[in-house]
Amino acid sequence: MHIVxxxxxxxxWDIPPASFxxxxxxxKVVPPPGVxxxxxxxxxxxxxxxxxxxxxxxxxKVTIMSLGAASxxxxxxxxxxxxxxxxxxxxxxxxxxxxxxxxATVLSSAIKKLGDVGLVLTGRQAVxxxxxxxxxxxxxMLGAPVITFAKSVTVAGGKVTVERVLPDAFETVEAxxxxxxxxxxxxxxxxxxxxxxxxxxxxxxxxxxxAADLGLDAAALAPRLTLERLFxxxxxxxxxxxxxxxxxxxxxxxxxxxxxxxxx
Amino acid sequence: xxxxxxxxxELADGAPAPITAELVGAAQRLNAGPVSAMLIGSGVxxxxxxxxxxETVYVVDNPALAEYTNDAYTQAAVAAAQxxxxxxxxxxxxxxxxxxxxxxxxKLNTAAAMDTIALEMKDGRxxxxxxxxxxxxxxxxxxxxxxxxATVRPKSQDAVEGGSAGRVVKVDFAAGAVRSxxxxxxxxxxxxxxxxxxxxxxxxxxxxxxxEGFQGIEELAHLLGGAVGxxxxxxxxxxxxxxxxxxxxxxxxxPTIYIAVAVSGASxxxxxxxxxxxxxxxNKDPEANIFKAARFGIVGDYKTVLPALIAxxxxxxxxx
Numbered sequence: 023m024h025i026v027x028x029x030x031x032x033x034x035w036d037i038p039p040a041s042f043x044x045x046x047x048x049x050k051v052v053p054p055p056g057v058x059x060x061x062x063x064x065x066x067x068x069x070x071x072x073x074x075x076x077x078x079x080x081x082x083k084v085t086i087m088s089l090g091a092a093s094x095x096x097x098x099x100x101x102x103x104x105x106x107x108x109x110x111x112x113x114x115x116x117x118x119x120x121x122x123x124x125x126a127t128v129l130s131s132a133i134k135k136l137g138d139v140g141l142v143l144t145g146r147q148a149v150x151x152x153x154x155x156x157x158x159x160x161x162x163m164l165g166a167p168v169i170t171f172a173k174s175v176t177v178a179g180g181k182v183t184v185e186r187v188l189p190d191a192f193e194t195v196e197a198x199x200x201x202x203x204x205x206x207x208x209x210x211x212x213x214x215x216x217x218x219x220x221x222x223x224x225x226x227x228x229x230x231x232x233a234a235d236l237g238l239d240a241a242a243l244a245p246r247l248t249l250e251r252l253f254x255x256x257x258x259x260x261x262x263x264x265x266x267x268x269x270x271x272x273x274x275x276x277x278x279x280x281x282x283x284x285x286x
Numbered sequence: 287x288x289x290x291x292x293x294x295x296e297l298a299d300g301a302p303a304p305i306t307a308e309l310v311g312a313a314q315r316l317n318a319g320p321v322s323a324m325l326i327g328s329g330v331x332x333x334x335x336x337x338x339x340x341e342t343v344y345v346v347d348n349p350a351l352a353e354y355t356n357d358a359y360t361q362a363a364v365a366a367a368q369x370x371x372x373x374x375x376x377x378x379x380x381x382x383x384x385x386x387x388x389x390x391x392x393k394l395n396t397a398a399a400m401d402t403i404a405l406e407m408k409d410g411r412x413x414x415x416x417x418x419x420x421x422x423x424x425x426x427x428x429x430x431x432x433x434x435x436a437t438v439r440p441k442s443q444d445a446v447e448g449g450s451a452g453r454v455v456k457v458d459f460a461a462g463a464v465r466s467x468x469x470x471x472x473x474x475x476x477x478x479x480x481x482x483x484x485x486x487x488x489x490x491x492x493x494x495x496x497x498e499g500f501q502g503i504e505e506l507a508h509l510l511g512g513a514v515g516x517x518x519x520x521x522x523x524x525x526x527x528x529x530x531x532x533x534x535x536x537x538x539x540x541p542t543i544y545i546a547v548a549v550s551g552a553s554x555x556x557x558x559x560x561x562x563x564x565x566x567x568x569n570k571d572p573e574a575n576i577f578k579a580a581r582f583g584i585v586g587d588y589k590t591v592l593p594a595l596i597a598x599x600x601x602x603x604x605x606x
Contacts (some may be wrong), residue, residue, distance in 0.1 A: 026437075031357055032420075035419070035420055035553070035554075037421055038575070039552075039556075039578075040551050040573055040575075042419065042422040042423070042553070044423055049366070051419060053422070070325065074287045098326050102462070117457075121390075121397065121398050122397065123412060130579060137600070142412050146535070149419075149420060149533075150418065150419055151401075151418050151419075151425070152401065152416075152417065152419070152420065152534065153401075154384060154388075154400060155387075155388035155391075155398060158356075158385070158389050158390055158392070159392055161389075162388075162389055162392040162393070163392075167357065167465035167466045168356055168466075169466055170356075170384075170385050170606070171385075176441055183469075188381050189482075189529065189536075189537055190473060190529055191383060191472060191473045191474055192471070192472050192474070193468050193469040193470070193471045193472055194468065194469045194471070195466050195467065195468050195469070196466065196467050196469055197465050197466035197467075198465060201465075201466075206535065207535055208521075208522075208528055209521065211522075222392040225458070233350070234292075244430070245430055246396055246397035246429065246430050246431035247397040247399060247427050247428075247429060247430065248427060248428045248429070248430050249425060249426070249427060250413060250426040250427060250428050250434075251425070252418070252423055252426075253422075253423065253427040254423055255374050255423075255424050257578065257579060259565075259578065259579055259580065259581060261567070261577045261578070261580045261581065261582065261583045262581065262583070263572075263577075263582075263583045263584070263585060264582065264583065264584045268594075269584075269586055269587075269590040269591045269593075269594040270594045270597070270598070272584045272586060272591060272594070273584070273591060273594035273595040273598040274581055274594075274598050275428075276566070276584060276595065276598070277595070277598040277599055278600050279582060280543075280582070281602060283564070285542065285543055285564060286510065286543075286599070286602065
């Protein structure tokens with residue numbers, strides 16, 4: 023079976039909040055100097071989900087697909103080092119600043135162009151916009167069922183079986199292939215590529231396609247959601263640290279303050 | 287001509303869930319025409335009369351809707367939306383809403399803004415504000431397509447309770463293909479107060495060093511009549527159940543008192559608790575990010591601070 027994993031390149035999320043800056047005029051995040059972009063966290067976990075299927079069925083082919091800048095080749099290479107077979111890089115000036123619908127239009131067009139795809143995996147949400155809609159939109163555009171928030175994904179007999187994470191429950195859901203599944207962090211940590219695998223990944227094929235290759239024009243990618251403003255919220259909280267020479271004194275001071283504030 | 291606001295009503299134990307009144311409140315405050323609700327499920331028609339503050343309740347009641355599936359609920363919501371013809375559709379950022387909204391929006395040739403925390407009409411168009419970048423940023427979106435679809439974060443909007451019940455309109459619905467099926471469901475066991483409803487939440491982080499560190503957390507939560515929360519690292523390590531996870535990918539809570547013990551306060555954690563009225567941080571690192579959001583703080587090792595705090599709370603309760 024052929025699995026496509028969609029991986030997005032994002033600014034490194036694992037930075038101190040104090041280093042997080044936004045250029046409000048450009049409506050873009052300004053990464054701290056020297057901090058390279060990374061694969062979106064949940065997308066790397068989606069690659070892990072694909073690899074577990076491949077571990078169980080060696081005839082599985084995994085394609086790592088990314089839509090983004092030319093630098094997104096790095097996140098494809100990371101997925102290939104984890105064990106992916108081939109990459110597809112979707113780059114075009116027409117793809118800059120797409121909304122979710124536009125993003126899903128490009129990705130689903132590329133998946134259709136591949137032709138023989140049985141399962142599409144994405145992260146539950148990208149760690150930049152945190153929308154969590156692209157997987158569902160790809161499914162709609164492919165006419166395939168979608169199952170969101172997977173903690174495990176298995177494939178057998180033309181069906182995908184997913185354990186879903188809900189806030190207060192776990193669900194087992196089945197759907198016929200082809201299907202789209204979005205993967206959550208409960209699936210577990212993505213595997214760490216070995217040096218040998220990283221070297222092997224450098225030789226794996228990455229196809230690059232633009233709008234013309236996918237038969238897409240500006241009208242097909244017109245945004246439905248417009249970003250009006252991006253800003254860092256101002257917090258005016260000033261913490262009151264409890265003084266005291268011992269933990270008991272600190273604890274007593276806290277309880278006193280909570281009582282004064284009528285909180286307990 | 288599309289007009290008004292349609293909200294997705296959700297039920298809990300047969301009665302409108304809190305998110306329903308919050309969505310009605312948000313819809314009324316938009317002042318964008320009549321407010322109506324859609325109620326989707328099997329055997330739910332009787333609950334329609336309990337949805338208040340709306341002019342109309344569109345009911346899609348069908349055995350195919352007994353269990354939530356993306357396919358069936360999307361079809362039902364599309365049918366209700368086509369009958370109501372709203373300018374704005376609001377859903378909760380709940381299990382149902384977050385799964386349903388993007389598919390519903392796509393079927394209606396529009397888009398969905400997810401997990402919004404503020405909504406306003408500007409020049410006749412909906413503008414939504416939502417956290418992005420793990421809670422580090424806020425993004426304001428407008429819609430270039432109609433109707434505007436948005437999910438609303440639970441507890442971010444004041445509920446409007448009471449008012450008259452809406453006129454009930456039954457929506458004709460024949461379920462089409464439903465491709466995915468739920469074959470099993472296990473409810474995560476939770477004792478005591480529900481995390482999302484708790485007035486006090488005591489959360490432990492990775493700094494506790496292991497699951498045994500949660501004994502004190504549980505005791506303090508119990509003393510204060512609250513619930514236990516866990517950071518994502520703690521849930522991922524298996525020290526506590528996923529159901530207790532607070533943060534971007536877990537529960538979003540907004541209690542009166544949020545006590546974070548040995549929690550560093552990563553952005554993705556703050557995304558789940560920054561709506562709390564009073565954050566109290568206990569951490570041995572005075573530079574920990576959690577102190578930036580806290581009202582009160584104790585710098586110290588939880589191993590000595592937590593027992594002292596439990597004793598002080600007990601003493602205060604005995605004196606009261």
